[in-house]
Amino acid sequence: MFSSQRCRATRHPRPETVMSALQRPTGGLLAALAALGFVLFANAAGVHAYEAIAVTDGGTISGTVSIAGEVPERKPLKVIKNHEVCGDQVPNDTLIVGPNKGVRYAVVTIENISKGRASEIGEVHSLDNKQCAFSPHVLAAAVGQWLVLKNTDSILHTADAISGGTTLFNIGLWPGREVRRPIAYTGIVHITCGVHPWMSAYVVVTDNPYHAVTDIYGDHQIDDVPPGTYEVRVWHELLGTAEKEVRVSPRGRSKLDFSLAAGKK
Numbered sequence: 001m002f003s004s005q006r007c008r009a010t011r012h013p014r015p016e017t018v019m020s021a022l023q024r025p026t027g028g029l030l031a032a033l034a035a036l037g038f039v040l041f042a043n044a045a046g047v048h049a050y051e052a053i054a055v056t057d058g059g060t061i062s063g064t065v066s067i068a069g070e071v072p073e074r075k076p077l078k079v080i081k082n083h084e085v086c087g088d089q090v091p092n093d094t095l096i097v098g099p100n101k102g103v104r105y106a107v108v109t110i111e112n113i114s115k116g117r118a119s120e121i122g123e124v125h126s127l128d129n130k131q132c133a134f135s136p137h138v139l140a141a142a143v144g145q146w147l148v149l150k151n152t153d154s155i156l157h158t159a160d161a162i163s164g165g166t167t168l169f170n171i172g173l174w175p176g177r178e179v180r181r182p183i184a185y186t187g188i189v190h191i192t193c194g195v196h197p198w199m200s201a202y203v204v205v206t207d208n209p210y211h212a213v214t215d216i217y218g219d220h221q222i223d224d225v226p227p228g229t230y231e232v233r234v235w236h237e238l239l240g241t242a243e244k245e246v247r248v249s250p251r252g253r254s255k256l257d258f259s260l261a262a263g264k265k
């Protein structure tokens with residue numbers, strides 16, 4: 001869902017695909033990590049390499065993701081255990097609609113970008129278990145960064161990651177525990193808690209830094225985009241995906257709005 005057609009085969013790599021990708025010179029470490037269950041997600045970078053360059057005249061893509069038509073009701077999620085910590089219900093983050101029907105937690109990515117600003121290698125993204133919900137509910141990251149799974153609640157949670165039908169890890173998170181995982185592979189990772197079935201989060205991983213998660217207004221912004229024409233995609237866990245072509249001019253600002261229909265997915 002987050003790669004161009006050309007790269008479709010690498011989107012949710014099967015183990016053998018991963019292994020062939022890991023036969024590159026840098027693959028030894030990744031292969032070892034994968035064998036230990038330490039690698040979050042894989043990108044066959046030899047097939048779809050992203051090249052970091054200096055961007056001096058980049059433009060900005062920004063706009064709003066909104067929901068079309070009637071907004072479906074999303075009831076709070078019912079708590080079925082650990083009421084003493086979780087209460088009787090927790091907020092439903094699967095569809096959050098803000099002012100002017102803006103949609104929170106949609107992820108905007110540039111699909112066909114092969115060159116651009118370097119990602120912040122080593123950047124750490126935190127995914128906390130807080131009041132019986134993952135926080136944040138959705139985050140975007142780039143290959144070469146880290147995911148730190150935390151638990152600030154006083155009860156056991158787990159973080160179980162799956163992508164394209166492949167289990168990436170199952171981690172028991174006792175209170176106060178923090179576990180780091182390298183983000184090595186592109187794709188959409190769904191994370192759930194094995195103890196509390198209502199808990200869910202997504203991590204969208206790209207091989208470049210050009211991604212944005214919408215805020216409560218549905219707003220997104222992607223900066224420092226090299227001039228050119230791009231295919232930009234939005235993804236939302238319930239509203240599905242949409243794509244639009246956008247032209248970015250030197251130091252220009254390209255407006256890009258998406259309207260996603262409820263019930264599409």
Ligand SMILES: [Cu+2]
Nearest residue numbers: 157193195196
């Ligand atoms: Cu939990």
